[in-house]
Amino acid sequence: MGVRLSVVDEIFLWTHSGLGLPIVMQGVWRTDSAVDPRELEQLCVRVASGPLGRRVRRPRIPGARPEFVADPRHYPPSFRSDPVAADDVVEWADAAALISVDPERGPGWRIAATYDSSGGTVVSVTCSHVLADARGLIGALRDAMQHKPSPPSDHTGRSDISDALSTVGRVLRGTSRAVGGLIVSPARRAELRGFTTPAAVPRRSARERATTAILEVDRGQWDAAAASSGGTPNSLFLACVGELARAENKTAPVTLSVPMNVRTTDRNDNSVDNDHSVDNSVAMVAIPLAPSTSLAQIRRLCRDAFEAPPMSSPAGFPAELLQVVPDRLAHRLADGPGQRDALCSNIGTVDIDQFEGHRTSGLALRAVHPGASAAQLDSTSTRVSGYLSRNNATYTLSLVSFESADNQSLRTSACNTLEEFGISARPW
Secondary structure: OOEEOOHHHHHHHHHHOOOOOOOEEEEEEEEOOOOOHHHHHHHHHHHHOOOOOEEEEOOOOOOOOOEEEEOOOOOOOEEEEEEEOHHHHHHHHHHHOOOOOOOOOOOOEEEEEEEEOOOOEEEEEEEEOOOOOHHHHHHHHHHHHOOOOOOOOOOOOOOHHHHHHHHHHHHHHHHHHHHHHHHHOHHHHHHHHHHHOOOOOOOOOOOOOOEEEEEEEEHHHHHHHHHHOOOOHHHHHHHHHHHHHOOOOOOOOEEEEEEEEOOOOOOOOOEHHHOOOOOOOEEEEEEEEOOOOOHHHHHHHHHHHHHOOOOOOHHHOOHHHHHOOOHHHHHHHHOOOOOOOEEEEEEEEOOOOEEOOEEEEEEEEEEEOOOOOHHHHHOOOOOEEEEEEEEOOEEEEEEEEOOOOOHHHHHHHHHHHHHHOOOOOEEO
């Protein structure tokens, strides 16, 4: 038996099945020289034998959770023969994200590549968010590039019958306690009403896809700008994305949804180097920002939020309840509460310096939404998502907007926002 899916894993599985906004993780890696396609083929083989080499198996026993099982199959790399212009790399990466991945039938990840007009190579690695979060994806890719063995998890799980009995038992006990709490606690009843009342989602004009931008900033400049205002690199990141989220109303407060890494191996280290799993090991916290909120205040807000219990199921109900009810009902119960004006994911330090002698010249990580319909794009209250990573002396900021007219508009808006903080950026 394999490893059972967590509640977070199942939420991403629903989106893959068409319930909500589909989410795929994408790493975009650039080199300063031409990578031989045969080297990428060997990379695919190593990735397939690592922790991404798995798929989801749905149990036949009601109440049992789906599980991950090993699946070493892989697609050959998709290689574009004609070079892409250096200024069109992001547009190429957007198109590469459309390549289908399937976490249930497998494979749930793919690699595509092209040469750019400057003589380098651009590689896109897409992976269903069911299989991995951003740290997990880049950790698996790094190990495969460095020829480090990192086999799939081989934990021996319990049988479907045993898992169903255990899961349903936890849900029944937790639900009984929660119902008792509702009877005696007006505060819990109010919390449940707020959780189940649909949030108002601003309707946007129908668009075919979200827009994207990738920008690089010198690490020294970013860190100096943060320190000069009493903040940290992370609080500066949140402030920048917050400004982009209020682009249409500069006086409006915004609330940021911030993933918090809950891996036990690196709770005190913001480096991907210490990650040992690809699992979706994140919890969400909310950070409210007013236009006047300083970087020092954002730093304190983050510290308080990370020390407090993260967003969870309301009124004492067990989170596993979502795993024993039908998917559509579970999606309705889970949809909305974690959505905020913006998403800010600080992925941390990424240590991929070279691959088979080819030096890394750029590396970006982001979540994209391939194949999303206009209705699905309109279903989210999130205005912009930001993803920050660091490789050596460079920060890379990846943005996905649900409101910008096109990629160029988003790039311009992002560069202008960074300039307000004294930062000059280099757009991809």
